[in-house]
Amino acid sequence: MLHTGVTPYSLVNGPGLRAVIHMQGCSLGCKGCFNPASHEAGSGIKMSVGEICKSIPDEVEGVTLSGGEPFQQPDGLLALVWELRQQGYSIIVFSGYTKEEIAQLPKGRSIMQYIDVLIDGRYDVDKSAAEGLRGSANQVIHLLTDRYQARDLLDRLTELTFLQDGTVTVTGFPPSKLQKLIKHAGVLKCSSDGLSKT
Known part of the structure; x- marks a missing residue:
């Protein structure tokens, strides 16, 4: 389930030209969340992995997944990141869960093996980040592959x-x-x- 259809082009959701996928459903309840309309589980737009991938323009470098909370749809997320990796896209995922929490979630470790960058942690409205892709300063950017370096993620x-x-x-x-x-x-x-x- 997606909150909106695929955003085909973005220059602000990671390095290079990217597509953005906003997944539907989040029970974490972070105060001041940017996307409160994406919290209700079971609503949104139902799309298959194939339909999502066909919506991504060939010229984009990578795909950024956000929410809602992507890891609350583990089966769909695993199928999606696997297919995106097969097609050669770089993958960035925003999650309210920490990396350690994700490792304990169903399919969490399997999903992380296909992700290049994980930006993790609950959003904290009182700790606004000053640089980079983090929403709040408590969140951590994890480079899970060598595709990007920290300096590639500094733009805000x-x-x-x-x-x-x-x-x-x-x-x-x-x-x-x-x-x-x-x-x-x-x-x-x-x-x-x-x-x-x-």
């Missing part, structure tokens, strides 16, 4: 996407001044990818 960028239907999404890590401006203006609201135009 914001991406605005303008769709033909008038929707604007903000992804990545908008600076606090931009977040305040957006909220004060009242023209944007939170969505699965951050903020959307109302």
